[in-house]
Amino acid sequence: MNIDEELRKRICKKCDFYKEGERLECGAYKISKKLVENGKISLEDL
Ligand code: SF4
Numbered sequence: 001m002n003i004d005e006e007l008r009k010r011i012c013k014k015c016d017f018y019k020e021g022e023r024l025e026c027g028a029y030k031i032s033k034k035l036v037e038n039g040k041i042s043l044e045d046l
Contacts, residue, residue, distance in 0.1 A: 004033075007029060007032060007043075007046070011028070011029060012029070032046060
């Protein structure tokens with residue numbers, strides 16, 4: 001599973017704004033992705 005799929009599963013599916021199949025990236029999503037990519041947090045931290 002790639003990082004985007006992991007983020008959708010770990011963040012978006014718990015979000016009130018989530019719609020199946022939608023691929024928008026809000027600020028929280030982008031910041032979370034950057035933090036994971038930079039090694040500041042792990043996917044397990046989300
Ligand atoms: S991108 Fe942001 S607003 Fe959209 S579902 Fe994911 S967390 Fe929610």
